[in-house]
Amino acid sequence: MPELKVDAVVNLAGSGKPNFPVSPTHSGGSALTTMNTYSYTSSGTEPSSPKNGAIWWDSSNNKVMVYINSEFKEIELNTDYPTTVYYGDRAHWAGGGRNHPNPGGYTNAIDYWNITSLGNAADFGDISATAFLMDSASDGTYIYNLGSGATSTAIDYWASATLGNASDFGDTASTSAGYVSAAASNGSKCLYTIDHSGSAYSTDTIEQFPTGTAGITATDFGNLTVTRWLLTAVNSDTRCVFMGGQNVSYAIQNVLDYVDFATAGNATDFGDLAQIRYYGGGAGSNSTARGLYLGGYDGSSTYYNNIDYITVATPGNGTDHGDLTVAQLGNKACANTSRACSAGGSIGATRSNVIAYTALMTAGNAADFGDLTEQKYIGGSASGAAS
Numbered sequence: 001m002p003e004l005k006v007d008a009v010v011n012l013a014g015s016g017k018p019n020f021p022v023s024p025t026h027s028g029g030s031a032l033t034t035m036n037t038y039s040y041t042s043s044g045t046e047p048s049s050p051k052n053g054a055i056w057w058d059s060s061n062n063k064v065m066v067y068i069n070s071e072f073k074e075i076e077l078n079t080d081y082p083t084t085v086y087y088g089d090r091a092h093w094a095g096g097g098r099n100h101p102n103p104g105g106y107t108n109a110i111d112y113w114n115i116t117s118l119g120n121a122a123d124f125g126d127i128s129a130t131a132f133l134m135d136s137a138s139d140g141t142y143i144y145n146l147g148s149g150a151t152s153t154a155i156d157y158w159a160s161a162t163l164g165n166a167s168d169f170g171d172t173a174s175t176s177a178g179y180v181s182a183a184a185s186n187g188s189k190c191l192y193t194i195d196h197s198g199s200a201y202s203t204d205t206i207e208q209f210p211t212g213t214a215g216i217t218a219t220d221f222g223n224l225t226v227t228r229w230l231l232t233a234v235n236s237d238t239r240c241v242f243m244g245g246q247n248v249s250y251a252i253q254n255v256l257d258y259v260d261f262a263t264a265g266n267a268t269d270f271g272d273l274a275q276i277r278y279y280g281g282g283a284g285s286n287s288t289a290r291g292l293y294l295g296g297y298d299g300s301s302t303y304y305n306n307i308d309y310i311t312v313a314t315p316g317n318g319t320d321h322g323d324l325t326v327a328q329l330g331n332k333a334c335a336n337t338s339r340a341c342s343a344g345g346s347i348g349a350t351r352s353n354v355i356a357y358t359a360l361m362t363a364g365n366a367a368d369f370g371d372l373t374e375q376k377y378i379g380g381s382a383s384g385a386a387s
Contacts, residue, residue, distance in 0.1 A: 087286055088384040091383050092111070096132050106132045115334075119369075125158065129149060136382035137184050142160060150168070161386055170214060171217045180194060201248065207219065229246060234282045239259070239261065240260075241310065243280075254273040268315075274318045274319070290310070291310050293308045303329060305326060307321040323365045325354065329346055330351075332377075334383040343355040354368070
């Protein structure tokens, strides 16, 4: 082994001893030691008894941390290319079924609110037709609403930052699409599932279209692992996870399956929700790795207030995040980088106007945020830019 001998180690100025931040030792004592005292841990929880300089990959939050002066501090990663995130602080909630029996029916109203500030929703404009059983997705600039068009195949869209009514964007690939309950976008592509096509409920169809420029007709992407409807979706910038639902025999599902945006094809098993349920809301942000499933119904008698979370990049089962303020079905949800909002919903025939919120990346119960402009459920929700 090569041997290095020195007479003295001094600081850069040559005026004294150097200041080593991790207190190195030498091999001249009773036991062989090393000057390299750092450690590395990859886990979802903070390592115990770390020393200064210890590196921790926080796998629950996808962060690099270093231990300095009795606490872990986050290392901000800098790259030579811009980080693309597709999210916004403006929440949108479109369409939906109104309180039964008064006033009853469906609405074409679009509500909006600022996710960063607690308060009530306000009127944004209208989608092109009164409808429910739909979903929305966002590329940050535009909100795309599926299942609410003037025809059964039409896709609506509107600029997130500009109050006004929706316009026609294009058409679904399915020529008799009725309902869409799970939609998600990575900023350049939107994926969605067809709930109802012709006389068939519970399809396994996943379709796709490029965002940004109107005049498109969507194309086939692939198939779910289980034929079902009334599901929801969460996503990162690379992956979309479909959650829960009800199959063709009306059996409620806890299945999670996923596809990658870049590659058309069939879904792959991801894991299971903590409870078998459907009709819940899904929220996440492409700038984070976490997706939430909020609320839901077991198809028989139980309404859930449970919130599950998953790490989108890592297949696995749903984990407890906390509870909503009320148990319900038919709520819809969206998020910015740090906060998820769940709005609307139903318990029996009674619709809700409640908006609740929870921290996206930190487990905990939801709290009251404000109210929608009216009581409604199973519309479409997504977040986009406010300016």
